[in-house]
Structure formats: C-alpha cells, structure tokens
C-alpha cells in the first residue's frame with residue numbers, strides 16, 4: 001500500500017522536484033516500507049521521534065527536519081541532519097551553526113516564510129527576512145549554508161489563494177537570490193507543497209514537496 005502510494009505520488013511530481021516523504025507519527029515499519037520501495041528522503045517534525053528513527057533505520061537515509069525547531073534541541077540532530085527546513089529566527093540559525101561546527105559539518109538550512117493568513121505563527125514575514133539578511137550577522141556563520149526558502153500555504157480550499165501565496169514566495173525567492181545570494185549556486189531550493197497542495201506548488205516554482213498523508217495515510221496522534 002505504501003509502495004503503491006509512493007509510486008502514485010512520484011508519478012505526479014515534475015522532473016527535478018524532490019519528494020520529502022513526511023513520516024511523522026508513522027511507525028518505523030512504515031518508513032522501512034517506503035525505503036524498500038526506493039524512497040531515501042524522509043521528513044520528521046519532532047526531535048525525539050527523528051532521533052529514534054534515525055538510529056533504527058538504514059544509514060543512507062537523508063533526514064530532513066520540517067517542523068518548528070527549538071534552539072535547545074538542535075544538538076540532538078546536528079550529527080546527521082541533512083536539511084533543516086523551517087529556520088525562523090537568527091538565534092536558531094546561530095545555534096545550528098554552533099552545533100554544526102562541533103560536529104565538523106556544514107548544515108543546510110531553509111528560511112521559513114510566514115505567508116499563510118492564520119495557520120502558523122512561525123516564520124519570517126518578507127520584511128523581517130529582508131531586515132535580517134541586511135543586518136548580515138548570518139554571514140559570519142561558516143557552518144550553515146542557506147539553501148533557499150520554505151513556506152506553508154493557508155489551509156483553505158481556495159485554490160487561487162494558495163496559488164497566489166506560492167507565487168508570492170517564488171517572487172520573494174528571486175528577489176532574495178538577486179540581492180543576497182547572486183553567485184551562490186546552492187541557494188536554489190523552494191520547499192513548498194504538502195499532500196493537499198503540492199500540485200499547485202509545483203506550478204509555482206517549488207523544488208521540494210513535503211508529502212505525508214498521501215504516502216502513509218492519516219496520522220494517528222494518540
């Protein structure tokens with residue numbers, strides 16, 4: 001079932017867009033099933049769960065952290081995390097840099113943009129993002145690599161609103177790329193789209209979609 005779902009999702013994803021299989025709240029056996037079907041990139045949003053799964057599953061998995069990350073928990077994942085999607089403060093970026101240095105690594109990060117009308121309180125508004133990048137403290141961080149932006153669209157059935165939100169983040173991405181990362185080839189990722197809206201996101205410049213329910217089914221939070 002999971003293998004079938006995975007292949008169905010993959011068949012609808014445009015070439016060049018990467019699929020992050022969002023496996024939060026699903027058991028290790030479910031991830032193993034997706035792994036056996038060829039999936040290597042998994043997204044988790046709780047630190048303890050991520051660390052437990054990382055220890056139990058094959059070592060060639062690329063783990064992405066997609067949730068809200070507390071500064072004091074960065075240390076638990078710094079040795080292995082491949083990409084942190086939702087960096088939403090300078091303080092967090094600084095801590096990731098510190099923990100990456102302790103582990104002799106460079107950790108790839110995306111900056112979360114607050115775009116949805118009411119869904120989440122996390123993320124930089126476009127103006128906060130510009131101010132933060134202009135202030136320039138991040139340029140001293142030699143153990144993080146800012147690879148792009150991430151956002152969540154509003155949780156609505158209004159397709160036009162979702163499309164407008166993704167499009168505005170695409171425009172912001174271009175602006176930020178031109179103003180702050182013009183020669184950095186690694187600033188190229190736009191993490192946008194979940195089960196309900198990834199088909200819209202990929203029409204608006206997404207390079208990475210984060211899909212859970214369509215692969216693993218409904219989550220059991222008990």
Ligand SMILES: *Cc1c(COP(=O)(O)O)cnc(C)c1O
Nearest residue numbers: 022066194195196210211212213
């Ligand atoms: C849970 C989650 C997803 C996946 O959501 P689905 O609707 O199950 O595809 C994607 N992104 C983030 C940030 C999430 O927390």
